Amino acid sequence: MNQKWVTMRKDLVSLILKHTVTSRRHLTPELALHLVTPDCPLWRATEDQVPFKDPFWAFYWPGGQATARYILDNGDLVKNRKVLDVGCGCGAGIIAAAKMKAGRVVANDIDDYAVTASEMNAELNDVTIETSTENLVGDPCREFDTILMGDMFYDEEFANILFEWLDRLTADGKTVLIGDPGRHGLTTKRRDAMTLLARYQLQPHSCMENHGFTHTTVWQLNK
Numbered sequence: 001m002n003q004k005w006v007t008m009r010k011d012l013v014s015l016i017l018k019h020t021v022t023s024r025r026h027l028t029p030e031l032a033l034h035l036v037t038p039d040c041p042l043w044r045a046t047e048d049q050v051p052f053k054d055p056f057w058a059f060y061w062p063g064g065q066a067t068a069r070y071i072l073d074n075g076d077l078v079k080n081r082k083v084l085d086v087g088c089g090c091g092a093g094i095i096a097a098a099k100m101k102a103g104r105v106v107a108n109d110i111d112d113y114a115v116t117a118s119e120m121n122a123e124l125n126d127v128t129i130e131t132s133t134e135n136l137v138g139d140p141c142r143e144f145d146t147i148l149m150g151d152m153f154y155d156e157e158f159a160n161i162l163f164e165w166l167d168r169l170t171a172d173g174k175t176v177l178i179g180d181p182g183r184h185g186l187t188t189k190r191r192d193a194m195t196l197l198a199r200y201q202l203q204p205h206s207c208m209e210n211h212g213f214t215h216t217t218v219w220q221l222n223k
């Protein structure tokens, strides 16, 4: 770690601590996570009062909740595997994989805050993870055999780019797990090329945060 990153990371850590609380009010209560909840002043802040640009990492999205829940209940899926969580946000998916004894665990997000929050959350849950801020979309991901993707299909154009890539990774033999509450990027045609692994009811708190979604699902891309 270079000195500039160490100093910057210190600032990110203190801002994350200042604006979040430790929460277990989600589908994986065995994981404590630094999150923005209705108990935080930031919850009611106007856009110009928020010190972060798009703090996606501050929320535990229904897709991520589904993937992490599924991994915690089906540990064999990741045991000894080399797992990459793309768009990790708060890092719950990769933390779940680490808890279930994955061989390698890497949390990837293009947002420095997200990988910092993921490291903080990993520490909170007594696991160690690696992080990366590289944009890996399109990369062959040769070092990994399992790819996690929680709640990344909120934009149809981006979903098309992601699926083109994920189809290639699947053809290459990788296991791709997707968590999603029914976002419009996950079209019927896409769902037809996947296997539904689980469906979970969201907690009232998460429904409120997610504008009417009541359930969330986990899918595996067909090989």
Ligand SMILES: C[S@@+](CC[C@H](N)C(=O)[O-])C[C@H]1O[C@@H](n2cnc3c(N)ncnc32)[C@H](O)[C@@H]1O
Pocket: 056, 057, 059, 060, 061, 062, 063, 064, 065, 086, 087, 088, 089, 090, 091, 108, 109, 110, 111, 114, 134, 135, 136, 137, 149, 150, 151, 152
């Ligand atoms: C809706 S959030 C989901 C976070 C987490 N997976 C969850 O379900 O709680 C989407 C995340 O994807 C990240 N992201 C967007 N484009 C990305 C890219 N090309 N590579 C890696 N992460 C990306 C965002 O920064 C954000 O943290």
